[in-house]
Amino acid sequence: MSILILGVILIPFLTSLFLKVIGKFLNELLTNFITLNAAMLSLATSFFLFGYIFFDKFKPLKFEVFQWFPNPEINFEFYLDGLSGVMMVLICGLSLVIQLFSTSYMSKDENYTKYFEYFNFFVFSMLLLVLSGNFLVMFFGWELVGLSSYLLISFWSEKKSAAKAGNKAFILNRIGDFGFLIGLMMIISEFQTFNFLSIFESTLETKPENLDVMIVFLLLGAFGKSAQFPLFSWLPDAMEGPTPASALIHAATMVTAGVFMLVRISPILQFSELGSLIIISMGLLTALIAAFAAINQKDIKKVLAYSTISQLGFMFIAIGSGAYVAAIFHLVTHAFFKALLFLGAGAVIHEMHHEQNIYKMGGLRKKMPITAAMMGIGTLAISGIPPLAGFWSKDEILASVFSKGGIYYGFWALSLLAAFMTAFYMGRHWLLIFVKEPTSDIENIHEAPKNMTRPLILLGIFSVFIGFINTPFFHGLEKVLYETLQSVEVTHLPEGITLAILAVLSIGAGFSGLGLAYLIYIFDIFSYFKIKLPFLSEIKLLSKEVLFLDKVGNAIFVRGLKTLSRKVAVTVDNMTIDGIVNGVAKSFYRSSQQISLVQTGLVRNYVVYFGLFMLVLIVVYLFSPGVLI
């Protein structure tokens, strides 16, 4: 049975390989046939596997492919428990839906087949990552998702900005991966194994200091992959890629790899106070900064990108406060409604002929009713309006943070602020696109084709109902993850009236955010009451430029390093090394020029040298010891 795990992973890989080899001979229809059938097959397999472990009470399945290294023993192994099962089904399901959308969105692209080749390769890498049975296999998947993300971001590489964005994503991810790699080295030297289960069993034997350092390095990897502060600025740039690819990679799955990894290592993580504190504070900082930045973006996709960063921040907050189930829950719900929002944005971009400026849209509600309705559902879901998906997961995170008490009350308040901002910018986003008076000619805009609206409707339905898998009344996801988090102390929700009050507060934050957005952007309250807010333009600029973090980082790291390396190049390379080499050559040249003057070309002079040398020989002979005269 467990060999099916290999099947799930290999189907997208083989599809990608197949498309690579015979891609030249395929037209769009044949490509669709191959890739969609493969996606359906892998979804069916993953459902079957999930069902199997479901009826087996989520007892983990293990599968060893081969022994990789003998000593210390590292196997190429896979591991399927509730956690990886949820991720597996999520990835395969969204992959199918988004590929269906892509067949329409990417249609008539000259590299149509190549897109699906990369897409399937990404799905393969992501499945390798989540189904890995030890850290080394996970690292393989970890790097491969980075690679496929790079390939898809710079898919339209003839656009310079796309190529640049791909490089930026890859390099910033490398920084995180470097930390991850150091963490792995510490793990192998500490535990002599990479296997998750063996490590979790012997966690208590290690010194807490070592554990802290290890966790911090692993965290760096998670921060890079999941676009957390300070390594988040690659994600907004990554929007240069095709929109459906952004939906899968940069919203639903790859960027959540960091969250997944932290939940996977939660049996170690729970012993590191420092690690948890870093996670929650960085998550909170990221959630606030990104939410603030999303308020004044004009690119339809960048708003969603910052919103993704902000929601990932929420997941990190959940992990930092020990609510691992809530983190995975938010991961799942977010995957659905953010994929929905991205695909909706993709449909809008497609119909607006690649116009991405939301100020140039408006009034599209009448022209694209299905897209508008579905994106509306997504907006309500992310804003935390009950009973949609986002409410349950976000409320669970907020309540878990609250229940930790102490300093966590402060964290809770700030998280609530971030939730309010989320509702505000998402409200603005939707209203500017669909409701506001149109600012440009939208006469010829039509509803998106069926292959686009059907995935939207499907995701819309999920965004409404997926929240019910884990409510305070039905702990479905908690049961799924029970086996995974068996040895982990999970923060539980507060009981009764506290929970109700917290829920009301978070609903209030959602509604007031949406309401404020309506008042400002549609009702235009400022000019209605002739209010002039102080510092408004400054705040707008700060939000647009993301607190100038990118510029400052550029100035310090990119330009600073460039100047430094240029100086080093001049002093060390040009002056020192080249100086030595050229100096030696020059000194030989000069001295040989001087010595060659001895050769006068006059035979008589040579005779003189000859005689002098003979004299020297005679003198030496006479004065050397042992000569009898």
Next chain:
Amino acid sequence: MIEVTSDWYLTLSAILFSIGFLGMMVRKNALIMFMCIELMLNAVNLTFITASKHLGSVDGQIAVFFVLVVAAAEVVVGLAIIVSIFKKQESASVDMLSSSKG
């Protein structure tokens, strides 16, 4: 009666060698230089003969024969070179042949 000892011969040969060497250094006519070389060779021959007589051995005389043979061969090559120099520049001066100057 002054007895002619080996010293006299050796002194004579030293004087002849010095004359030859001095001639090599100061003259620039290739032919004269060639004669100086011959003079030096013969000075050395005289030394060999003297040593041979003084020591009562024939080794020195054998060496002289070798030197004579080599000198004869050298004359053949050397005269040919001198003739070609003369053909080239209408004079036997070696100072003009300084193209290998450093």
